[in-house]
Amino acid sequence: MPLSANAAPQVDPTPIFEIFRGSYATEILTAAVAHFNVFGRLAQQPMTAAELGQSLGVAERPRIVLLTALRSFGLLTCDAQGRLHLTDLAREHLLPGGPFDVGDYVGLAANSPGVLEMVERLRSNRPASHAAGVAFIFREGVVSAMEDEAAARHFTNALAGRAKNVAPVLAERVDLASAKLLVDVGGGTGIYSIAFLQKNPDLCAIVLDRPEVLKVAQELARAYGVADRLQTQPADMFRDSLPKDADAVLLSNILHDWDVPECRTLIARSAASLRSGGQLLIHDVFLNDALDGPFPIALYSAALFCLTEGRAYSAAEYRGWLSEAGLTTGEVTPTLIHCGVLAGCKK
Amino acid sequence: MPLSANAAPQVDPTPIFEIFRGSYATEILTAAVAHFNVFGRLAQQPMTAAELGQSLGVAERPRIVLLTALRSFGLLTCDAQGRLHLTDLAREHLLPGGPFDVGDYVGLAANSPGVLEMVERLRSNRPASHAAGVAFIFREGVVSAMEDEAAARHFTNALAGRAKNVAPVLAERVDLASAKLLVDVGGGTGIYSIAFLQKNPDLCAIVLDRPEVLKVAQELARAYGVADRLQTQPADMFRDSLPKDADAVLLSNILHDWDVPECRTLIARSAASLRSGGQLLIHDVFLNDALDGPFPIALYSAALFCLTEGRAYSAAEYRGWLSEAGLTTGEVTPTLIHCGVLAGCKK
Numbered sequence: 061m062p063l064s065a066n067a068a069p070q071v072d073p074t075p076i077f078e079i080f081r082g083s084y085a086t087e088i089l090t091a092a093v094a095h096f097n098v099f100g101r102l103a104q105q106p107m108t109a110a111e112l113g114q115s116l117g118v119a120e121r122p123r124i125v126l127l128t129a130l131r132s133f134g135l136l137t138c139d140a141q142g143r144l145h146l147t148d149l150a151r152e153h154l155l156p157g158g159p160f161d162v163g164d165y166v167g168l169a170a171n172s173p174g175v176l177e178m179v180e181r182l183r184s185n186r187p188a189s190h191a192a193g194v195a196f197i198f199r200e201g202v203v204s205a206m207e208d209e210a211a212a213r214h215f216t217n218a219l220a221g222r223a224k225n226v227a228p229v230l231a232e233r234v235d236l237a238s239a240k241l242l243v244d245v246g247g248g249t250g251i252y253s254i255a256f257l258q259k260n261p262d263l264c265a266i267v268l269d270r271p272e273v274l275k276v277a278q279e280l281a282r283a284y285g286v287a288d289r290l291q292t293q294p295a296d297m298f299r300d301s302l303p304k305d306a307d308a309v310l311l312s313n314i315l316h317d318w319d320v321p322e323c324r325t326l327i328a329r330s331a332a333s334l335r336s337g338g339q340l341l342i343h344d345v346f347l348n349d350a351l352d353g354p355f356p357i358a359l360y361s362a363a364l365f366c367l368t369e370g371r372a373y374s375a376a377e378y379r380g381w382l383s384e385a386g387l388t389t390g391e392v393t394p395t396l397i398h399c400g401v402l403a404g405c406k407k
Numbered sequence: 408m409p410l411s412a413n414a415a416p417q418v419d420p421t422p423i424f425e426i427f428r429g430s431y432a433t434e435i436l437t438a439a440v441a442h443f444n445v446f447g448r449l450a451q452q453p454m455t456a457a458e459l460g461q462s463l464g465v466a467e468r469p470r471i472v473l474l475t476a477l478r479s480f481g482l483l484t485c486d487a488q489g490r491l492h493l494t495d496l497a498r499e500h501l502l503p504g505g506p507f508d509v510g511d512y513v514g515l516a517a518n519s520p521g522v523l524e525m526v527e528r529l530r531s532n533r534p535a536s537h538a539a540g541v542a543f544i545f546r547e548g549v550v551s552a553m554e555d556e557a558a559a560r561h562f563t564n565a566l567a568g569r570a571k572n573v574a575p576v577l578a579e580r581v582d583l584a585s586a587k588l589l590v591d592v593g594g595g596t597g598i599y600s601i602a603f604l605q606k607n608p609d610l611c612a613i614v615l616d617r618p619e620v621l622k623v624a625q626e627l628a629r630a631y632g633v634a635d636r637l638q639t640q641p642a643d644m645f646r647d648s649l650p651k652d653a654d655a656v657l658l659s660n661i662l663h664d665w666d667v668p669e670c671r672t673l674i675a676r677s678a679a680s681l682r683s684g685g686q687l688l689i690h691d692v693f694l695n696d697a698l699d700g701p702f703p704i705a706l707y708s709a710a711l712f713c714l715t716e717g718r719a720y721s722a723a724e725y726r727g728w729l730s731e732a733g734l735t736t737g738e739v740t741p742t743l744i745h746c747g748v749l750a751g752c753k754k
Contacts (some may be wrong), residue, residue: 063506067506069499069500069507070495070499071495071496071499071500073499073507075480075481076436076480076482076496076500076501076509076513077509079432079480080432080433080437080512080513081429081433082428082429082430082432082433082706083429083430083433083434083516083519083521085426085429085430086426086428086429086430087430089423089426089427090427133422133423133426134422135423148417148418149418149420149422149423152416152418152420153416153418153572154423159410159414159571160416160420160568160571160572161568162423162424162568162569162572163568164565164568165566165568166423166427167565168562168565169430172430172520172521173519173521173524174430174520177520217511218515219512221508221509221511221512222512225500225509359429
């Protein structure tokens, strides 16, 4: 009897992920207070995000990660002219030398390894490295753990713990009843494709990923009884040609691993893979369009920032790139564990 | 014009402390999942806390810190017979091998420095060491940063950032109008005494602490204009005789630095210092009497556990020790930043 990828969990596991990511709150707050003097700088004069980033010596991606988190913490606000200001909370409690300043208390963690690592990531704009290379992501020219059999299996299976919870909900909420071909770009274990295949008997799927990762996908396709309709295709998604005439292309928790130019490339390449009328499915987390939260996504964005070349993006950012690629977009449909799906339709 | 310690902050700084302590959630969760297999053990059979502690190889203090946090996370419950059970959340998502298990995802942080440090603290039941010795606490025979002038000043001032917010609220909520002598045991900067002195013109205070710490208290007493009524007395609070016939003895954020035997000793010694009808003021944070939260106090308890020989205690625990010392107790009056005051009255 094959396993089912269409049964959703009984209990929402989201709280576990929120508890798990608490360290990023500690690290961002302490880095801002004790290493970057964010509040002291802004007290002298309000600045735009770009001006503050320049003053801090950090690039655009770390700047967005840092400021999104601080805004979600209730410490910074942004006025209509795009200038950042201290909130009353930050002004009273995080301005060096004020009578109710708790900055030195926060600074007690200034030299903890996690904080120092965050500071290094923010300054360098480079992800942390695993012993076998950068984890989770692959691109030509960067040593990646995903090319090493044991490491690729380890990371792929660990990530699948989350994906197995979300996949049934995604397959339930996105209608692929009339679709024939799903292309799953960077599909990992293929669990999202497997859930769609079990839900839609006429569907076939092609999962694209690195060769070592696809070994796991092939095992799962057999265990879930969909090996006859699930094809794996080793690929560098930035360089190799993608299948044509897809009814749907899925980018599930892929774009958050990459910086803006790569996101635009992947969206354009995915759009080119669609037939007319087909849909590009961006399944991911979404920051508020104002890039000021929500709090749990701001922390996850910090995690993504530290571990990959990406961060969390807003629906507005994704809509802009989908529109550039000639796709029309609708609303985000929530799935599970902070995720949702935004579809772009090819005319 | 002297400074005022009677003006409370306009904005509640509590959110900053909750954000700051997020790392303890990450560390406790990951330690429980990836190093102690807490959920796998309890799935085999429910156990009492003592049985689980034995199975984990951890002493009573780390066991309470760990289990209080896991209960506050919604992962464990306790039945009427005192046996711990998995909640539905933990059973579905943290049992190794289950279809919706996210334990391997959590395990991605298993070897981060913060998690490894937490595991070492839990196993050893010993606080982390600063370059100049254990921070924050002093007792005979243990090298303490509080005996080093620069380190003592640094830690004392950093902690005062919190105390300066709380002191005006404490002085407002505890009536010492008819008191003549306040004894402030381990008073640090003396900021709590200073707030009481400014509020109550007939009051005198004696602040007991280590000599290097008291240098800071003397400076503050002058700056706040109460040097004529604030006396400092260098002391080892566990060994040296305390002043007699006090109207009030204050233990403000002191007991949470110490394990149970030291708490009982300090409470007994403080009670002996009181005149008949005087009150012992325990100003501290309070766990729920069931030791199952609240979440922010469970995280603070983990912080105290890692940095000192203590943890957070419940009002029920404090009431037991006050009663042993012959004092009668009332309710906890909240102050600020998770703190409250519990008074014990000497017959």
